[in-house]
Amino acid sequence: MNKTIQHYNQHADQFNAQYQSVSFEQVHKSWEAFWPSPDMDNCHVLDIGAGSGRDALWYAKRGCCVYAIEPAEGLRAFGQTQTDDQDVVWLGDTLPELRTINQLSLRFDFIVLSAVWMHLPPSDRKRAFRKLANLLAANGKLVITLRFGDFDAKRSNYAVSSEEIEQLAKDHALKVRLKTNIESDALGRKDIQWQTLVLSLPDDGSGDLLKVRHVIVNDNKSSTYKLALLRTLLRIADAHPGAVLDRSDNKVSLPLGLVALYWIRQYKRLLDRDFGGGHGIQQNSNTNKGLGFVSADGWARLKHLAPEDLSIGSLFVGREAKAIQKAIRDTLTTIKDGPVKHIYQGNKTNPVFQMERTPHKNKDSIFINQDFLGAFGQFVLDESLWDCLKVYHSWIEPLVVNQWVTEMKRYELNRERNISLQSYYDCLVWIDVEHDTAHARKRIDLLRAEDGWDQSVWSGKKLTDNYHVDHCLPFAYWPNNDRWNLLPATVKENQQKSDRVPTAIRLVDAKSRIIDFWQLVGRVIWISKAFLVKPKCRYPLCLQDAMTLKQFLRQWDCR
Numbered sequence: 353m354n355k356t357i358q359h360y361n362q363h364a365d366q367f368n369a370q371y372q373s374v375s376f377e378q379v380h381k382s383w384e385a386f387w388p389s390p391d392m393d394n395c396h397v398l399d400i401g402a403g404s405g406r407d408a409l410w411y412a413k414r415g416c417c418v419y420a421i422e423p424a425e426g427l428r429a430f431g432q433t434q435t436d437d438q439d440v441v442w443l444g445d446t447l448p449e450l451r452t453i454n455q456l457s458l459r460f461d462f463i464v465l466s467a468v469w470m471h472l473p474p475s476d477r478k479r480a481f482r483k484l485a486n487l488l489a490a491n492g493k494l495v496i497t498l499r500f501g502d503f504d505a506k507r508s509n510y511a512v513s514s515e516e517i518e519q520l521a522k523d524h525a526l527k528v529r530l531k532t533n534i535e536s537d538a539l540g541r542k543d544i545q546w547q548t549l550v551l552s553l554p555d556d557g558s559g560d561l562l563k564v565r566h567v568i569v570n571d572n573k574s575s576t577y578k579l580a581l582l583r584t585l586l587r588i589a590d591a592h593p594g595a596v597l598d599r600s601d602n603k604v605s606l607p608l609g610l611v612a613l614y615w616i617r618q619y620k621r622l623l624d625r626d627f628g629g630g631h632g633i634q635q636n637s638n639t640n641k642g643l644g645f646v647s648a649d650g651w652a653r654l655k656h657l658a659p660e661d662l663s664i665g666s667l668f669v670g671r672e673a674k675a676i677q678k679a680i681r682d683t684l685t686t687i688k689d690g691p692v693k694h695i696y697q698g699n700k701t702n703p704v705f706q707m708e709r710t711p712h713k714n715k716d717s718i719f720i721n722q723d724f725l726g727a728f729g730q731f732v733l734d735e736s737l738w739d740c741l742k743v744y745h746s747w748i749e750p751l752v753v754n755q756w757v758t759e760m761k762r763y764e765l766n767r768e769r770n771i772s773l774q775s776y777y778d779c780l781v782w783i784d785v786e787h788d789t790a791h792a793r794k795r796i797d798l799l800r801a802e803d804g805w806d807q808s809v810w811s812g813k814k815l816t817d818n819y820h821v822d823h824c825l826p827f828a829y830w831p832n833n834d835r836w837n838l839l840p841a842t843v844k845e846n847q848q849k850s851d852r853v854p855t856a857i858r859l860v861d862a863k864s865r866i867i868d869f870w871q872l873v874g875r876v877i878w879i880s881k882a883f884l885v886k887p888k889c890r891y892p893l894c895l896q897d898a899m900t901l902k903q904f905l906r907q908w909d910c911r
Contacts, residue, residue, distance in 0.1 A: 356471050357423045357446070359506045364426025368404040374538045376410040379466070382532040382548050386493055388462055390414050398453065398460040398487065401468035405431030405440070411462075412438035419453060419460075421445045447472055448480035450487075459489035466497040470512050478520065485524040486570065490555035490562055494526065500534065501544035517549050523758070525565040525751045526551040554747065560740035563704070564748055567695055568755050575636035579756045581691040581705070584614040585733070586749050587782065589741040591832060592664075595722065596738075597730055604738040608707065609725030612683040615645070617659040621779040624655050627769055633779060634765040644686035650678035660783065662720070663834045665870070669717040677714050680728060684709060706732040753780050783833045789821035792838035795873050796821065805872050809839045809865040810849075810858065820846035824866075825853060836870060 360367060380387070388395050388411065395416040399408045402420035404427050411418045418440040422428040425444065432442050445452045447468070463484055472480055484494055496517055503509040514531055521528055530550035537544040554561055567578055588595060588610060598605040623632035623646065635643060645651065653675035654662075668676055688707050696703045709729040718724055741748070757776040760766055796819075799805035806815050810822075822841040825832060841849070854862075 354508070355506060356508045360424035361426045364404070364424065364430060367427060368430045370539070371403050371406050376407055378538045380407070380497075380548075382535060382546075383495060383530055383550050386495070386530065386550050388414055388416055392416070392461070395462070396458060396460045396489070397462040397464065398458075400445075400447065400463065400465045400484075402431055402442075403427050405434040407464065407466065408440050409435050409438060412440050416462075419443060419456075419458070421450075421453065448476045448483060450480075450483050453487070454483065458487070459492065460487055461489050461492050462495065463487060463492070464495045464497075466495075467499050469496055469517075470499045470503075470509055471507070472510065473508070474510055477516070478523075481520045481524060482569075485526055485553070488526075488553040490553060490559070492553050493529070494551040494553075495548065496551070497546055497548045499544065499546060501537075501541070514547055514549055517551075521549075521551045522751070522754060523569075525553070525569050527554055527747070554744070556740045556744060558736045558740065560734070560737045561744060561748075563697070563737070564740065564744075565751075568748075568751050571695070573759055574638070575690070576756055576759050577635075577686070577690040578695060579752050579759065580615060580618060581611075581687060581695070583618060583749060583752045583756075584611055586741050586745045586752065587614050587618075589738065590745045591834075593742060595725075597726060599735060602735045603732055604735050605708075605730040605732050607722060607725035608684055608709065608729040608731050609680055609727065610722075611687065611731045612680040612728065613662060613720070613725065615683050615687065616651075616654075616679055617662050618780070618782065619645075620654075620657075620659045620662075621781070623651075625779065627766075627771055627775070629769075631765065633760055633771060633776070634763040635760070637763060639763075639765050644689070645679065645683040647678065647682050650675055650682050654679060660833055664720055665835050665873075666720045667717070668720075673716060673718045674714050676718065677712065681712065684728060704733065704737070708732065753777070756780060789823075789833075789838055792821050792835060792873075796840050799872060805840070805869060807865070808841045808845055809862050809869050810841050810845050810854075812865060813842055813845075815840055815842065818843060822846045822849065826851040835873065839866060839869065 377384075388397065392415065395414075397408075397411045397416045397418045399411065399418060399420045402408050402422045405420065408418045408420040408431060412435060416439075418435075418438070420428075420431060420435070420440055421443050422431060423444050423446045428442055428444060431440075435442075443452050465484075469477075488494060498512045498514065498517070500512070518528055518531070528549060529552050530548070532548045534545050534547045537546065553565070564582065567582060571578060573579070585606075588606060592610065595606055595610055596604055597607060619635075622635065623643070625632055627633055653671060657672075662676070684707070688709070692703060692705045692707055693700070695705060707729065708731075710727060712728050757773070757780070760771075760776055761773075796805065800815065807813060808815060808819075820841050820843050822839050822845070823832070824837050824839050827833075859866075
């Protein structure tokens with residue numbers, strides 16, 4: 353028995369009198385909005401550090417089934433006496449182990465730690481928090497009351513802070529619902545103050561959110577592959593909800609090529625930047641094991657491309673086209689043999705995801721659209737899970753990124769190179785936060801130079817040299833730098849539009865100009881790949897002698 357528990361046990365009479373001198377309502381007023389209501393059906397409460405039973409008795413009288421944990425035998429005896437006629441189970445568990453309560457396989461609607469956290473050594477807190485989070489039921493609340501102020505030397509006391517609890521909540525996929533101001537002591541002790549945090553485990557009503565959380569937080573991981581697949585699906589659910597190929601029998605099918613494309617895009621910043629010794633950031637626990645989707649004739653031939661180059665609407669020819677197709681096939685093999693195989697419910701015969709691959713033969717040129725991406729096969733998941741990813745992606749993705757960073761930090765090669773925390777996060781940024789439009793501007797400048805396009809898509813007005821590249825769907829609301837979202841406009845039109853979404857009338861009026869612009873830009877990409885002959889030309893591409901861009905476009909139209 354440690355000295356703190358021993359002290360509470362030896363002075364049980366004194367502490368019992370102290371606890372009973374104030375009511376539950378006086379002590380816990382600050383989080384009253386979250387108190388269990390009398391009409392809650394089958395509400396389970398876990399009261400950790402229950403003392404002599406004041407709070408446990410209150411919960412029980414509200415109709416809750418209460419499990420009270422108190423390691424000090426003397427206090428526990430008082431509690432058992434005072435709750436003898438109520439639905440309260442008393443246990444002598446201790447943090448961080450909580451062995452007995454974990455063996456019961458229960459989940460709780462409320463877990464309350466009042467004046468407990470300051471007794472727990474910082475080295476034990478992460479483990480304790482993980483145990484508490486895993487004991488929560490869907491939509492359950494974890495209530496932690498922090499005590500500020502010194503104890504006598506006979507009780508252990510460690511510094512506490514709300515920031516520590518908030519970070520632990522983030523690490524374990526809990527949401528902070530309430531953080532009170534620091535308040536005075538209910539017993540009138542001037543040197544003691546309190547603060548309460550209420551955390552919750554969100555629930556989508558189907559259990560899918562808990563399933564996703566389990567994969568993020570609790571699933572065993574020897575690599576970052578499981579997290580990569582979840583983030584891939586979250587990104588697709590956010591940016592391409594219309595990419596669904598089939599939605600029937602409570603299942604959703606996505607283009608396999610799209611899943612692979614997004615997988616590749618997110619890993620490029622992690623692997624293609626040299627963090628020392630010619631290596632990117634290590635992505636698995638085995639320093640001698642390579643990554644299955646990185647091959648010499650696939651990934652290695654795409655290092656010159658930025659992630660944004662691999663976007664919907666891009667055209668590739670020759671060596672690049674073949675390398676992209678090889679990288680996609682390698683990626684799909686990795687996904688199938690890795691996260692698809694090892695993410696399951698109950699046992700491996702009940703996988704969460706399925707893949708239906710289609711044989712694919714390399715083409716000399718590719719246009720990244722739904723037909724191309726769908727030619728690799730279909731990725732299948734439950735409809736309810738897909739809907740969960742669409743609705744909760746903004747909450748889930750930061751959890752995935754945070755856990756991904758945690759995994760990378762523990763890998764040996766990354767530790768040896770002292771990669772900074774900021775570098776990890778920078779490499780997991782999905783798109784350029786400065787929403788750079790230079791790439792689109794180069795293409796528009798090329799079109800203007802050859803009289804291929806010289807008007808605003810919104811009005812048809814002639815563009816001047818200081819024209820703007822407008823994010824059709826504003827970057828402030830949806831950070832999307834894909835080329836279809838970048839359109840030429842006059843300075844005045846873009847400034848007036850600001851961060852507003854275009855109206856339906858404006859989109860209908862501009863429809864033909866937008867489609868024409870997309871088609872022309874697509875052709876420019878094709879020409880730049882097919883007719884490049886002078887690498888040091890002052891323009892992005894150089895055409896064959898005696899053929900201008902304008903002439904080529906006319907010939908194209910005649911075809």
